[in-house]
Amino acid sequence: MTVRTRFAPSPTGVLHIGSVRTALFAWLFARRHGGAFILRIENTDRERSTQASVDTILDGMAWLGLDADEGPVFQTQRFDRYREVLDEWLATGKAYKCYCTKEELDALREAQLARGEKPRYDGRYRDVTEPRDGVDPVIRFRNPLDGDVVVHDAVKGEVHFANAELDDLIIARSDGTPTYNFTVVVDDADMAISHVIRGDDHLNNTPRQINMLAALGAPIPQYAHLPMILGEDGAKLSKRHGAVNVLDYRDAGYLPGALVNYLVRLGWSHGDQELFTRDEMIALFDLAAINRSASAFNPSKLDWINQQHMMSAPAAELAGGLAGQYQRLGVDTTTGPDLAVVIAAYRERATTLADMAAATRYCFEDFDTFDAGAAKKHLRPAALDALIAVRAKLAGLADWVEAELSAAIQSVADELGLGMGKVGQPVRVAITGAGSSPSLDVTLALVGPHRALTRLDMAIEFVQARAAAQ
């Protein structure tokens, strides 16, 4: 059987982190089995669907590398086809017109609730053939009255539903437009979707869809209902948990491969492996290993995974994103070190590209004050001799390369009889403005001779002023 999966978002907002995980699983499954992954935009609700939302979905998918083999297919382009099925079902009695008004439906629902019953349509127009004046009818699917529908779900197992619990759902509104559960069925059948991989909020819709698939004479796909992703606190993921839009993660400096790696481990596992390349995920992904229960989104683990990916990714892969981060900060990188050098020095010292950019501004921009805490601790009178000696030694260096730089610092420590800490930290604060950076030789190489010497002068003045003030 040819594997064909789909991702079917409705364009009514941002591309949500939970939706992405669903898309990822469907994409992985298709790739794993050499099948097709189809993107379908479910925009039958014209009130709420927007082009901006379509754009953000497309951008997000592209950023994450979840490429579709077909689509995007828009359901609004398929209205003729839905109409065709509707007419056929009406003609064959698989569907019927219901002339209930919204008010009548509301009253019915309230009465049922008041009696402690499950609210649902009572089928009052099921066998009425006469039109009712003044009411535009909706079209309802004639659901079987008895028997069970069994969903064979790859994640949840066998789930049984009694038809008696289901009512005749509306498949076309009174304005003639089709509704979600119906369009899904027609599309999944027409697109020959073999595996429906979606959020488990759709599990309850599945028996209705299976009944309609049967009415269509279409094969029943394999279902896999994925557990939800919750916020850090275990509540439904929402804006108040921070970023839910995947593009926010791009802007925050996460790597697409890292986000995907983090998401694949939410609801799926392969032994005790935590880090996966894209190819490994594709090779190992398996519906049978999907977890049944919801999981909470944990930013600190995402950070760790992102750092792990930053440490192993080729520099070229990071450079573009890092350049974007500098741009966001308004840092001009034309006069500083090559980004590949910055990346080599900082890839294991930053959790995101945004962190990396923020921590390395000193390589490209001058500053006029030292971090107060670091200065107080390290730029004190006792450091004056060391700073002056280092300044002199560095000024005389023929080659501004790491080996020479570290030798110079070491020789100052030796000559003054000081530990490296007594020499290194003042120098570090002098040239970076703060108390932490890569090893001094690397840091000095990053900053370059001109900036390094200027900043050492600035630090020496600072210390002298401080000594004078005492």
Added chain:
RNA sequence: AAUCCGGUAGACGAAUGGUUAAGUCGCCAAGCUCUCAACUUGGAGAAUGCGGGUUCAACCCCCGUCCGGAUUCCCA
């Protein structure tokens, strides 16, 4: 209210009905060290929501219960 799904340390998650309930993040500590990271090592943290039952043996099977979620929209 009904139906359906779910519940293993703070989080992610392993565990054909069979050792002392893996591993990872986070947290704490030590080591390395010019700082910060990275890395290495060690540590704390769970009687598997709760109560029954079946069994020689239950995270796993059964019943009940509690909690959370989904659905029951002319939303998707």
